[in-house]
Amino acid sequence: MNQDTERLRAFLTEFCQDKESCSIGFSMGGYGTLLFANALRLRRTLLLSPQYSIMPDKAPYETTYRDEATTLDPALDHLEPLRDEQRLQGIIAYDPRLAPQDRLHAQHIRALHPDLQPVALPFGGHTALKHFEGTGTTYQIMQAFIENDLTAGALRGVHGLIGRDTPRYQTRLKAYLEQRRERSRTAP
Numbered sequence: 001m002n003q004d005t006e007r008l009r010a011f012l013t014e015f016c017q018d019k020e021s022c023s024i025g026f027s028m029g030g031y032g033t034l035l036f037a038n039a040l041r042l043r044r045t046l047l048l049s050p051q052y053s054i055m056p057d058k059a060p061y062e063t064t065y066r067d068e069a070t071t072l073d074p075a076l077d078h079l080e081p082l083r084d085e086q087r088l089q090g091i092i093a094y095d096p097r098l099a100p101q102d103r104l105h106a107q108h109i110r111a112l113h114p115d116l117q118p119v120a121l122p123f124g125g126h127t128a129l130k131h132f133e134g135t136g137t138t139y140q141i142m143q144a145f146i147e148n149d150l151t152a153g154a155l156r157g158v159h160g161l162i163g164r165d166t167p168r169y170q171t172r173l174k175a176y177l178e179q180r181r182e183r184s185r186t187a188p
Helices: 005-015 028-035 100-112 137-146 152-161 167-186
Strands: 021-026 042-048 089-094 116-120
Touching: 021 028, 021 137, 028 042, 042 137, 089 100, 089 152, 100 116, 116 152, 137 152
Parallel strands: 021 042, 042 089, 089 116
Antiparallel strands: none
């Protein structure tokens, strides 16, 4: 979001003029996907813990990028629905437990793109598939999406069957349950 943003948008608009595209975006890559969705003629996307904005006035719940936000032009921070009566299809996955701000980002994004299917993947982290690192599963998920063979239900199923057996998931779940027990002991 600087002096090159509009030049990039113009280039992408010309480059994608006779094409339609699909995308996969992780975190800020998901934001970039949405920022240039019209220029890319985007029709399908797989968004994994994407940001809606990092600007404090638009996303006060996002504290990770506060320093970076001060260096960016807030006038360029504008996500919009697709033009030409198109509606963006796809999946938006997030972790509602360990990254609750990601749920809020997903809600804002779905207000613009209501056909995106939300998929809550608890204890996956940021990004929501982080617990799959080293398993090859993330690659398989992305390949299934590219081949238009990934549904929200299938993603939930993989998370349940494979993700819950990963050490990272188990460690995060255990920590969460311990915190919950501690809160219930100290609650009046």
